[in-house]
Amino acid sequence: MPQKLFCDFCGNEISGDAEFCGKCGTLFLDDVSCFNHPDEEAKGVCAICHQAYCKRCGLRVNGIFLCNEHADYEIYEGMAKVFGSSDEQKIIYLKSILEKNNLHPFLYSRKSTSLNLGGADYLAAAHLSGGKDGNLVYEIKLLVPCAEVLQAENIIDEIDQSSPEIT
Numbered sequence: 001m002p003q004k005l006f007c008d009f010c011g012n013e014i015s016g017d018a019e020f021c022g023k024c025g026t027l028f029l030d031d032v033s034c035f036n037h038p039d040e041e042a043k044g045v046c047a048i049c050h051q052a053y054c055k056r057c058g059l060r061v062n063g064i065f066l067c068n069e070h071a072d073y074e075i076y077e078g079m080a081k082v083f084g085s086s087d088e089q090k091i092i093y094l095k096s097i098l099e100k101n102n103l104h105p106f107l108y109s110r111k112s113t114s115l116n117l118g119g120a121d122y123l124a125a126a127h128l129s130g131g132k133d134g135n136l137v138y139e140i141k142l143l144v145p146c147a148e149v150l151q152a153e154n155i156i157d158e159i160d161q162s163s164p165e166i167t
């Protein structure tokens, strides 16, 4: 029986022959070179595109290694935001489609965060974030594990090509 192994960095369970942690992008091999710079030692594997990158081409965002191209994703609890909307029905619909495609979507709304924003501060922050009629306050985020981001985005694009709010 192979022994269970866990990522030193994030505690994710990994298989014995894993070359990197699929959750946080920690690289377990030495002598891996950067995808862009063959002479540079890779510092991690982008959790979204799974290429190895050096410290110039990637960085850790909230404990997850991402390449420069994917560093702009909002990461929550090890998952990346692929869609955000205040339209709850739409979000739930998209989530069900992703689930049918064997992905593992998760809904996240600010109302359920443990952020230390008390009532007044919370409202002030909501106004500052620019919601004209307050709809940003209740934005629901559709998250997927980082490894499923590219797949999820393809699916969302396909089923909702007409919507201009998809990025």
Ligand SMILES: [Zn+2]
Residues within 6 Å of the ligand: 007, 008, 009, 010, 011, 012, 021, 022, 023, 024, 025, 026
């Ligand atoms: Zn890890």
Ligand SMILES: [Zn+2]
Residues within 6 Å of the ligand: 046, 047, 048, 049, 050, 051, 066, 067, 068, 069, 070
């Ligand atoms: Zn990437």
Ligand SMILES: [Zn+2]
Residues within 6 Å of the ligand: 034, 035, 036, 037, 040, 053, 054, 055, 056, 057
């Ligand atoms: Zn590089």
